[in-house]
Amino acid sequence: MKISVGYAFLPKQMSLRTAAVMDHFGVGFETGRHEIAEKLELPIQEGDVVCFTGESGSGKSSLMRAVAGELPGVVNIDALDLGEAILVEALGQSFEEAARLLSMCGLGEAHLMLRRPTELSDGQRYRFRLALALAQQPLWIMADEFTATLDRTLAKVVAFNLARHARKTATGILLATTHEDVLVDLQPTLHVRCALDGPPEVTRYERKKKASALATTCGSVVGPSPTGRISLGGITAVTASG
Template structure:
């Protein structure tokens, strides 16, 4: 189980251009931290650095007391674009990472059935991705990420291309799955409502170069439902976050 992710004085640069500077952030196990900010502020760059896909120029990224020096199975990413293998059935997509880890067949089957149920896709286990809706394919992405028991799930605008109703259904399901599995997530989004609905905390990044401008503790507790978005308190906080970004 994840204990802590620490980013200390992280700087990321491409040549002479500093993209992110003085990033200090601690994420506790079980937290959902949403990264939000104007385009070009470095949200995805920061996520990729935690994934080990982008090198840092200075500072440190430490997960459970071990420095992050590259990609590893303890961190998985879910992108906006579908990452399912189109030639594999849903069940096989979810099982893929378990085969790579050489999990015994009986244990693989147990885990696959568990994750299918978690994302409500048991009925679609033997379908191909082309037979699924966009929202269902995102659920396959999430189930495949959860199957390998990562320390962190790194979400890069995973629901950005979906319609509003599908997005809301997946947001509710994401919260449910994270609660059931005690998953820890860094979640990049442009959607203020999504950040407020999902996040335990919201990290607002500023630009030129990217930096942490504000950290907001979200006051809505657990067991959130879509009705929360219609509340006066939610909409007031949405306006305040919007002002901070702009």
């Protein structure tokens, strides 16, 4: 797949101040365009976990959306209607399947499963969107600002669970994030690092079976225990030493 993404940044209506900016930076009408990627070769395959990273404003989200436009069966979690149903009833699955998906996304506690979307925090609603997308069993799932509303420990656990689900079901994942700390748990097959002042850097990895530093199971426990397990809002995380 070859992708070209860019945008014009000149104002539609000129003023003395906008003209001064153009003069100060040497910007002409023929150069008033920012290229994020030009004929960028992306070796994307079915079932890939593709992670776009970079600073804010580097174009990672724009590039990801352009890629999504070239792929079939993409579900954008930000476009999903959360509805008003209680979480455990909203997924359209059996109880066991609904509980598994909610737990995988950090919503496995009883007091969370029995809430409605309007009763959730921003981070919990984000995780519920992810569960809704997984329940649809799409070919591809797209998530912008992945885990931005989550604390970093929970973000890594959700990343690990999502990647594990993707490998088991051959679901393709498109993610954009400024947080590269999730890469070790996400284990992407394709990493696209965007830059403010240059072309994106593309790295493809062989599919790995190596376990993460955080192994996870569905369900939860109440507080820390001698086994090393800690409750993370519906996910039980087991540290490598636990």
